[in-house]
């Protein structure tokens with residue numbers, strides 16, 4: 001499925017196209033390194049991240065669960081350079097359907113490790129939790145710096161993009177949404 005040889009070939013062509021010598025000592029192993037790196041940073045393409053949520057515990061906690069500051073490294077699909085930031089994932093379990101905390105970070109990473117858009121990443125995380133855990137509500141906030149905006153193009157380093165996806169009770173109930181957002185934004 002993942003064609004390492006083809007990536008190697010393509011990287012070699014890019015090196016030639018920028019006027020480099022792919023056979024010089026420092027570059028000779030670069031195509032194979034890049035191929036392995038892509039396999040790692042695009043590993044999310046080979047998984048269904050929702051499946052991480054199948055690990056549930058029957059715990060009657062029908063209150064907010066928030067995992068903050070989940071570091072994420074994704075790849076902007078427009079320029080194939082990274083966007084880097086944090087996800088905050090909040091949900092209110094229903095019927096004792098509580099998942100493992102680490103699984104929320106695995107979910108984030110599963111969707112981040114692909115060619116992505118920040119909006120889609122945010123939505124996919126929220127929709128996976130809604131469909132797999134059927135909670136009362138989900139609120140996901142992603143904040144990230146896009147290197148395509150920092151090191152090239154408009155060159156606006158430090159600009160941060162914040163996206164949110166709000167589902168269920170957080171959409172309907174302003175007080176719940178405000179409580180979740182205040183916990184997310186606290187100490188920042």
Ligand SMILES: Nc1nc2c(ncn2[C@@H]2O[C@H](COP(=O)(O)OP(=O)(O)OP(=O)(O)O)[C@@H](O)[C@H]2O)c(=O)[nH]1
Nearest residue numbers: 076077078079116117118119146148149152153154
């Ligand atoms: N909405 C959205 N836009 C993104 C994301 N990542 C990168 N972009 C934007 O995608 C756009 C692509 O615009 P184009 O005009 O096709 O490409 P470009 O000429 O390289 O654009 P500049 O970045 O403005 O130089 C840019 O405005 C990027 O900032 C993302 O996750 N979400």
Ligand SMILES: [Zn+2]
Nearest residue numbers: 076078079148
């Ligand atoms: Zn980009």
